Amino acid sequence: MDTKSKSTAGKQVIGFLCFVMSFSIFFSVGLLLLEQPVYGDGRFVLSEAFDGDVQSTQRYQSAVASRFQTLMVDAGADGSFENLSFSSINEDQANVIYRISNSESGKTFSNTNVNLFQESVPEGYNYIVDYRNGNVKVTRDGRDITGQFEFWPIYDLYLERYRADSYDSYEYSDGYESFVESYGWQDLELRMAFSEKIVPTESPWSMYTVIQERFWEQAGTFIALGIAAVLLMVYIFLRKAKKAADQRIAWVSGKVWLEVKLILLFISFSIYSGFCWSSYGRRFYKIIALLQFVYYVYVLINDMRYNKGNVFRHNIIRSIMRWYRRREQYKPFQRKLVDRFWLVLGIEAALLVIGMLLFMISLSFSFRSAYYQFVFLVFVVIWIAAAVVCVCVYVKRFRKTVEEMGEVVDQVSVMKAGDMEAKLTLPADSDLYATAQDLNEIQEGFSVALEERMKSERMKIELITNVSHDIKTPLTSIIGYVELLEKEEDLPEHVKDYIKILSKKSQRLKTMVQDIFDVSKASSGEMKLDIEELDLVKLIRQTLADMDEDISGSNLIFKINLPNDPVMIRGDGERLYRVFQNVIKNSLQYSLEGSRVYISLYRDDSWTTVMIKNTSKYELGGLGENITQRFVRGDASRSTEGSGLGLSIAESFTEACGGNFRVTTDADLFTVEIAFPSVR
Template identity: 40%
Template sequence: MDTKWNSTGPDEGLEQFVAGEVREALKGAEDAPGVVKLRVPGKTAGKLRAAAGLLALVLGVSLVLGSLGQTAGRLAGGADSSSFGPGWWSTDWQETPSFRREMAQRLQAFLSMATGSDLDWWGTASGDTYILSGDGDTWYTWGSMDTATEDITAEDGAAPDADYAADQNLLYQVIGPENELLYSNVPAGAEITSGRELPEGYNFHLVFRHGEVQIRKDGEPVDVYGDGFYTEDALWDVPGYENFTAGEDVAGVTVYMAVRQEPVPYVQLSTDGGARFYNGLYDTYQYIREMQGFYVLRAVLCVLGIACLAVARLLRTDRRRAEARLAALTRRVPGEVWWLAAILALLTMVFSMDPYTGCSPFELWYYGWMDSSLTDVLRLLALLPANTAALLVLVWVLWLRHITRKNTEPDQRWSLLRALSVRARKYPFQRRLSRWNRLALVLICLPAAFWLLVLTRILGISAYDALFWFTFLPLLLSAVVLCWILRKNAALARDIGLLADQVTAIRDGDLETPLDLPADADLRQTAEQLNDIQAGLHRALAEQTRSERMKVELISNVSHDLKTPLTSVLSYAELLRQEPLEGAAADYARIIDEKAHRLAVMVQDVFEVSKAASGQLPVQPERLDFAKLLRQTLADLEGPISKSGLTFRVDLPEAPVMITADGRRLYRVFQNLIDNALKYALEGSRVYLTLKVADGRAEASLRNTSREELPDGVDLTARFVRGDASRTDGGSGLGLSIASSFTEACGGAFRVETLADLFTAVVSFPLSEEA
């Protein structure tokens, strides 16, 4: 069975066939009448998920930080400190500490009015109430907080209970020691002496009699004194405990109070005919509800924020794509602007008025209202996030800077300091542009400062108005324009620098890496033209390389093809010389044999040079002693050297000089160099072979005086150079070319130096580290 669908592989063909059939079926179904076309969500769905993930992150962080910051600020401000305690979270406001404190204050006020004196013993016993009086007027404060404090100072000529007489949420009767009614606001026909039958709407009943307090709520008695001893944790701060008894000045005084179950607001008329809203119990009731609602709302917002963060976590992959797109916009903002905005937000948190204390955290510290204890330091730190707007600005500014740096390459980040920096610029024109940018900044800032001085000192405009309306707004507009100019100039300087670097790279031989500038860059067209030039040079170089490779391949093929007939020529020449020839025939046979051997050597040299040039020469690197290899080469060529009449001066170190190379190839290098000296050196002259070690490299040099004048401007390592100059000397002209190619193939460096008739060949290798 043929498994190749449409002449493809089994797996690939099957997938393509099934996919094609599915597409055809879907296409037919979509085109059918009455069929609703379905669209598989693609890019649109991805964008929606990315936007949803980003929105969830913003909402989550904002809700969590905002709710926690406001909660911490309110707790640190201490506005609710006296309201916490047993029952503070109760839905029944009469079970809360604020209500109990309010009723104790009212009782104290009525007892003070009944005796006409200050109840100093109250503050002494409870340690939390301070009674103040002066000129016959009496008022009180409660503890260290004043949220439930009421001023009971009577107006001139008014009764002491004038502020309580019109209270619509509290009914009271104050009876003196002689059982006389001193103060009361109970309407006619109403009765509050019995806690079982109270007027409609009233459910709380307090009686002070014989130095003790009795309370009924909803007709049921309330345990006031507990174990009978007053402590800081006692629910009711009223006399009657064993360690907190009523003073003798209130003996015989009886006080009845009834409180409305749901307080109502009312208007109280003053003696001068004016009206004022004075609703002590109603305000307490509203404060309790507001406080509880505040914490409930912040808890709900915090939970919603955590849920949004969970959604952002689930969509983090898509959200990161949205962050990358957002970073593409925010990277146009200088990095210094983010830090400036963060610093301003932090200063706002430090110096702005806290809504819960009425002072800024700086004022609380500066005026010494909070000491340096750990508790007060933590309170000051907790007051900072109470300014939610500044806190969120700080957080989101830092976050925007983070994603901008995360999704932007370092060379694409926009910085004012880098735009104005002169030392960071590589080329003179870039430094000149940076100086112009500095001058533009100075021309903006100096007139702004002078204008501010004129407005405040000469025209007399307030510093705030002058700074905001006449200086800040124009300066802000100018700064935006200046930033745009600086960014354009910085981008232009950067692009010109990249263009210059690309020219340098092309000059140094990099013809593959194009220059990619942004689509809106002013030099985009120039960069594309330079890329075209680079591509043209690359094509020309590739064509030249191809031509050279073809030449090498041709030489290699020809050399290989010449080997077979040349072998036959050598064999027949050897046989011919073995025949008993005489006269000219013997000379002809000898010449044929010599020329055939010379041609064999030349063909072999050409073949090896071609393999080395094409990178196909096999090399087996090993650690070897460079000096030992040179001595071995001299020993092997001792016969030709002694017959040449040349004097060899050898300077080789006794210690091993270890390098990494192919010993067989390197031996051939120095064999060719010595043969070259034997062939072309001046008769009777000296040949110098030295080996030196310096700067981590071993350098061997062979120096001799040429028999003939050396040509100027000729690369002696090129193929057939010597052969072209003298074809009858037995040389192939490939000796130096082979030496150069083999040296480079082994990882070394080869060079030829000529000075007049002095010829020097230098071979160097890096020293090999011990294994």
């Protein structure tokens, strides 16, 4: 540790100690000054040191009582009064005068020439103590104040003894008569008079000692307050260092479990309450007990101030749970749930057994003290709370696990829907954290694969588009020259046949290139649409009419089931015409010769569906929906005409117009479903 760090640490210690000592002094002096005297309890209080009426203080009463007892004891039972000659009270005539006599011996002794039994008390002496016929009477300014001396030696009436059958109560008996007889006081008569103004005398046992003791108490109070004020100023000067010390204390206290803090709080309070309820404890120890409780509460408040919610989170239960979770993190998910169930069941069973034992103890043992009953009740409450907390923690954890399982299931549904961006985030201490990470990695794998596939598709489309564009220019020239050749006359017949073949093939190539452009536009979203309401029945009939020559020339039987009323949908008429044209062409090209082709239209409140069914002349081999992919043909040998783009174009145009295009196969039965939202 360097010099600067040592200096900082030293300031923190000094600042904190100055705060503690100044507060302790102010707090202690304040308590002593606020304490009010209780007549008869025999204790001096600091507040009386600042009481202007000295004769009303218990210290003064104690001095009066002790002098009364001294005179009575020195008088003796023989009535000789020999010891009274040496009494130091005789030298304190300015403050106290007395006269005592023995009726049996007839002797009298006094420290004054005034016959106090027959004459009035001299002026200035207002505090009178009379003992006559076995009775004591104390007056001040003519007012009887005997009751204030109940527990002083002047009025020793009560002897204490324990009752054999009780720890909590006392039985009192009047032993005053036997006490008087044992000392031979039944024949004595005494009158004492105390001066209202106390002055110093040569007597070592002068009443002026009361004034001196009051002075030293006052001086000690002011000195203590002065020291506390100096310490307070030092603390104010070092308050930043004291704040740093508080933070260090909070750091240390933050390492202690909450349950340990509560136990220490209970012990601290028990120490304080034990001294407060004890009738034998000294005031000093009671203040110390109260201060230790106050400072412990201060430490707890300081702990909550800097550690905030961590004060309650750092407890034995959570520590055990963290330890257990570290132990179970390598277990399978199912094993974790089963082990937790049996663990909680075992803990609850143990708590139940111990609770029953405590209950049996409470029935078999009779508590004789309310304190023990209270402590037992606290243990019972803690035990019940432990059982409830254990169940609550388990239920909370189980509920959290169930919710996280729901999140995992929802995430699977999200992935199924094709959303590969939304990630599942679970806490690191979750039972399903590893599962969530696996799902996220699967999503990332899917995303990468999908991106690669889309990239490949884009590259393929771009390649095909570029190649088609490059082909289109020379193809246009070829078609132009073929048309010129067709216009030539006097050509041999076999040359004309060649020209017809060239014309047919070039037109087919032109159609294929155009189809590729259409697919490219539909895939890239660049195709322009003219969406409007149109009659789907009319559109289908028009398509069939335009293709009547091809239909009539085929060996197929078309079964048309269309309603007579218009069926309105929204779409681009030109694009949808191409859709039905391609689907019907597909049926003409790939249907089994002599079979039937069914074209039907169905409508409900939500959708309008056109179904086109035919029997394939080729074995489909489970192509199903794959047949709508580009360049896929039902003729695997590719011995017939066709580009493999017809159904792909139909699907793209249908979806661009807001419809659904679906192909299903059942053995050789080929079905195309084209559905659009109904327009009411």
